[in-house]
Amino acid sequence: MRVYHFLNEHYGLEAIEKKRLKVSRLKSLNDPFEYYHIDTDNSGTRSILKDRLNRTNRELGIICFSKDFTNPVQWAHYGDSHQGICLGFDIPDKELFGIDYVKSRTAGTEFKNSLDLKGRDYIKYMLSKKHEHWQYEKEVRMIVPFSEKVMDRRLIFTPFNDYLSLKEVILGFRCVVKxxxxxxxxxxxxxxxQIHKLEMSSTEYAMRLQEIY
Structure with missing residues (x-):
């Protein structure tokens, strides 16, 4: 699947130069409801979920992608107000999981079922639901296991490879990089x-490819 990762100019150039992407730590995702899609009104549920998150945060992270690069809101939020860079990757479908955008949180009765899941299956379930306000992102995610337990808040990177194959560099509408x-x-x-430059569509509220070099 071809998917897209938005960055500001500095980190976009750094990613291209070092042939790697930063892995998002589970406890530092920008949506405070990440992982907590289950109703946590019960204090016992909150405690168990928090403990499992702390343990899983040491063992794996995720990289977030979008299935679309034309949304001007995503460029505003993640591409430094259209000054940034978007990287297009080919990733095997089996390495990705999508997001179910929902109106309300999962009933607390589902909590016990979630505890039967382990490792990747557990975190995939816990990170596969977000509020419908986020659906413009058309997000898919890749789980990245760490080679060792990470007990601190260091940055983790994963290299470009056959499972993270760089195919496109898309320059934002206001990006000045040559x-x-x-x-x-x-x-x-x-x-x-391929290297692309974006421009504003003359007929839609969308960005489009200006030219291919």
Missing amino acids: TKRIKSILGSKYHSC
Whole structure:
């Protein structure tokens, strides 16, 4: 599946240069309701969920992608007000899971069923639901296990590879980075990676490709 990851200019160029993406730690995601889609009115439920989150946070993280690069709101929120860079990757479908956008939180009666899940299955279930206000993101996610338990708040990165294959570099409408610089950073190994520049659609509230180099 072709998916897209938005970054500001600085981190976009750094990702291309170092051929890697930062992995999001589970306890630092921008939505405070992440992981807590289950009704936590019960104090025992809250305590158990918090404990499992603390343990899982040491063992794995996620990278978030979108199935669309044309939404101007995403560029405003994640692409530094259209000044940033969006990276397009080909990732095997089996490595990704989607988001179910819902109106209300999951009933507390589902809590016991969630505890029967382990490892990736558990975190996939806990991170697969968000409020419908987020549906414009068209988000999919990839779980990244850590090579060792991470007990502190250090940054974790994962390299580009066959499961995270860079195919496109898309420059925001207001991005001032020159194409020659992108080509130079990519180097010969990524000569087939396409570079695009966006412009405003003249007929829709959407961004569109301006030209391909």
